[in-house]
Amino acid sequence: MFKKKYIYLIFLYFIMVVSLTFGEILFHNKNQSNLSCISILKLYSLKSKENEFIDGIYHFEMADGNGIITINVDVLTAKGELSQHHVSYTFNYTQKINSYTLNNIKYSSKIHDVGDYSLSDPILMEILDQYIINAKDNLTFRVVKMKDSGYLFYTNKIPLMMCMEELR
Amino acid sequence: MPHSKLYYSHCNEEDQQEYSRYITMFNVIFNNIIHYNAEEGTLCRLDNPENVLKLYYSANRCLQILIEAYPTPVLQRFFLENVWEKNDQSATANTFYQCISTIRKAFSSLSLIEDVIITIPRKGVCISTNISIDVLNTNVVTEQKKLSTNSGGYFRKKTFITLTIISMIPIIGLFYVSILHQEKQSKLSNIYKKIGGYQKCAIYIDKSETTDMENILNVISKQNVKCDTKANIYYSSMKSPIKESAIVCYEEKQGKCISIYRVN
Numbered sequence: 001m002f003k004k005k006y007i008y009l010i011f012l013y014f015i016m017v018v019s020l021t022f023g024e025i026l027f028h029n030k031n032q033s034n035l036s037c038i039s040i041l042k043l044y045s046l047k048s049k050e051n052e053f054i055d056g057i058y059h060f061e062m063a064d065g066n067g068i069i070t071i072n073v074d075v076l077t078a079k080g081e082l083s084q085h086h087v088s089y090t091f092n093y094t095q096k097i098n099s100y101t102l103n104n105i106k107y108s109s110k111i112h113d114v115g116d117y118s119l120s121d122p123i124l125m126e127i128l129d130q131y132i133i134n135a136k137d138n139l140t141f142r143v144v145k146m147k148d149s150g151y152l153f154y155t156n157k158i159p160l161m162m163c164m165e166e167l168r
Numbered sequence: 169m170p171h172s173k174l175y176y177s178h179c180n181e182e183d184q185q186e187y188s189r190y191i192t193m194f195n196v197i198f199n200n201i202i203h204y205n206a207e208e209g210t211l212c213r214l215d216n217p218e219n220v221l222k223l224y225y226s227a228n229r230c231l232q233i234l235i236e237a238y239p240t241p242v243l244q245r246f247f248l249e250n251v252w253e254k255n256d257q258s259a260t261a262n263t264f265y266q267c268i269s270t271i272r273k274a275f276s277s278l279s280l281i282e283d284v285i286i287t288i289p290r291k292g293v294c295i296s297t298n299i300s301i302d303v304l305n306t307n308v309v310t311e312q313k314k315l316s317t318n319s320g321g322y323f324r325k326k327t328f329i330t331l332t333i334i335s336m337i338p339i340i341g342l343f344y345v346s347i348l349h350q351e352k353q354s355k356l357s358n359i360y361k362k363i364g365g366y367q368k369c370a371i372y373i374d375k376s377e378t379t380d381m382e383n384i385l386n387v388i389s390k391q392n393v394k395c396d397t398k399a400n401i402y403y404s405s406m407k408s409p410i411k412e413s414a415i416v417c418y419e420e421k422q423g424k425c426i427s428i429y430r431v432n
Contacts, residue, residue: 008330012337019338023345042391043429123409123431147355149417150425158374158404161427162415 035062037150037163041073043128045121048078052119054128056085060163062100066092068108071132078120083113089135102139123156131155196235197302202278206232213278221277226251226263227270234271234285234295235303241292268293360402367395369416374404387414391428 037060044053056073071087088108094101112133119125130136142154150164196204197214204211209228212220223231229251233242244264251267252259268285275284286296295301360372364381371384384403391414393401398419405412410432417425 008334012334015334015337016341019341020345022338023342038424040424040426041429042426043431044391046430046432121431123411127429149356152359152415156406156411158406158411158413159402159415159427160413160429162402162417162425164417164425 034064035060035067035151035163036166038166039153039161039163041161043124045119045124048120051080052076052078052121052124054119054124054132058161058163062093065094066090067102069102069135073128073132075117075119075128077117079116081115081117083115083117085112085117085133086110087112087133087135091139098142098144100141100143102135102141103137105135105137105139127155127160131160195304197304198275198284199280199282199300200302202275202280204231204235206235211274211278219278221274223271223274226259227267227274230264230267231271234293235301238295238301239297241288241294243292246292356402360404366401368397369393369395369399369401371401371403373402377404379403379405384414387412387428387430388416391426393426393428 039058039060040056041058042053042055053076054073055076056071059070061068061070067090069087069089069091071085073085075083075085077083087110089102089105090108091102091105093103110133117128117133119128131139144152144154146152150162152159153161153163195206198204201214202211203214203217206228209223209225210220211223212218230247233247233250244261247264247267248259252263272283272285280299282298283296284299285293287293356372359374361375362370362372364371366381366385366388369388371381373379373384384401387403388395388401393399393414393416400417400419402415402417403413412428412430412432414428414430415425416428
């Protein structure tokens with residue numbers, strides 16, 4: 001009797017693990033693995049007399065664990081220096097619920113105008129540095145997929161951008 | 169066997185009820201070969217569990233009393249009172265002896281050669297002390313009995329329950345995962361609430377926000393956001409350090425949005 005009980009229990013656990021794994025594969029990855037979206041970014045600071053800004057386009061292509069980000073931005077510093085930045089990164093990513101962690105980020109191309117692009121506002125500079133010009137090896141976005149629209153990309157708790165899925 | 173005192177005519181009704189409850193609970197093995205189920209009133213050989221003899225009610229009650237009293241003899245009067253008169257039935261000495269005879273025949277037909285029930289003059293009847301009696305735990309015997317005599321039905325029922333549970337697990341698992349997945353996808357309207365409009369723009373703020381319209385209009389006007397076409401503006405902010413986010417989504421541009429981020 002006891003032996004049979006153990007066999008039933010082991011079988012039960014096996015079924016549970018298989019079904020949960022199967023469910024995760026079925027529901028989790030199916031809708032979130034592929035993403036192609038574009039976001040127009042306008043970032044500016046009030047501290048620097050309203051003329052310090054980052055203005056441009058952020059483009060994501062993510063599928064099957066790999067992806068590319070293409071960023072084209074204009075940066076105007078408080079001193080009035082304007083520079084243009086065209087940056088592409090390749091990466092692979094891991095996904096946990098709605099968080100995408102971008103790993104092994106490598107420049108695929110990086111072009112920027114000569115000149116000083118140091119922004120006086122530290123928060124703006126951090127965004128420019130971390131999310132645009134010098135993306136670190138590990139970059140984490142909290143990404144919330146919305147039922148009725150695209151994706152909300154969160155940094156520092158509030159949405160940095162809305163990224164709409166492109167029609168294919 | 170602890171309840172000998174119950175077999176004398178002076179025992180009270182409460183004792184009899186207690187005895188009655190007790191007696192229906194046990195299962196007995198005679199001479200390590202015959203299994204008696206007091207509750208069902210059945211006798212069978214352990215080595216041939218398919219062949220089950222069922223005692224009629226009076227015989228079963230008599231055998232129960234004998235087992236309970238073992239090895240003390242029980243008076244005929246006690247049987248008559250507790251088996252028949254208690255149930256408003258009339259019985260004679262002859263009825264009683266027929267009952268004892270039935271029990272003897274039952275044991276005999278199960279090939280228990282020794283005389284199980286013996287008569288002691290002026291003292292009554294009792295189970296022979298040459299017969300070994302083992303009273304077993306009800307559950308154990310019931311399980312053994314079910315395994316041996318009715319194993320097909322027992323296992324069918326158990327297998328059915330087990331298979332039902334096992335088949336339910338993946339369904340519950342998939343349901344659980346799908347619910348989780350649904351929860352992961354929230355609507356913008358779950359985060360934002362509409363607070364008003366400006367020209368053709370509908371303005372939404374984060375549900376935890378307490379900002380006023382003027383501040384939001386200030387943010388969008390500085391970025392030359394046009395509200396002459398239909399658009400939804402979603403605003404949220406953080407107090408320290410002050411950061412503001414306004415996301416402007418134009419309906420006619422197939423949901424294209426401009427993300428405005430302002431720090432102060």
